[in-house]
Amino acid sequence: MNALSYFLIWAVIIFVMMRFGCGAHVMGHGHGKAKHGDANHSRQKNAEELRWIPPTKDVDPVCGKTVSTDKAKPSVHDGSVYYFCSRECRERFEAAPEQYVGPGAKTETPTPQLEDRHV
Template sequence: MNELVYFMLWAGIIFLMMRFGCGAHVMGHGRSKAKHGEGAPEEQTIENLRWTPPTDDVDPVCGKSVSTETAKPSVHDGHVYYFCSRDCRERFEAAPAQYLTGDEARRLSAQPENEHA
């Protein structure tokens, strides 16, 4: 009988910890700041965020119009650039400031190498 009472006591303690304490997120009772219907609007949830690439873009190295489905992409400074060939992509990655125009080139030259965006 003592074993049963001991078991029930520990089961109760574990249940309370899972319900209200450190395991609340496992049981779906997390204490998030924004509850359903409060805070951020429903359309701004992470599940609804999706980036879709444009259908066509211009290769910054050779100036050709490329389809983004077949292009060779490269990410530089948080932007995706599309290239017609691997050769154009490698040229861009070697010296991106040479192929960027206007504000993009000035922003790259003004940013110190050890500073992260």
């Protein structure tokens, strides 16, 4: 019984510290309500303004097909997000991305073989 009360005391202390103390930053609560002139408030506001919104449509760099980004297969390369019409196109891109983007990229029109495979 003594061990149980010891455990409960420490559990309450840890909970209070995580909720209201320095652990509150981890949980997203902070030290208190931020005021408009507070530097912490301005950092949070700037972080909210910098959210990235994906385009509604993009061009698949492998086959040249226009894809809807909400249903496309995304991949990130060199800090940019690329969208693909199929898993096969994404895998081809991830195997050799320098062939499709950058200075040595191929600029060819879509081939019928690729278009037939994506239908």
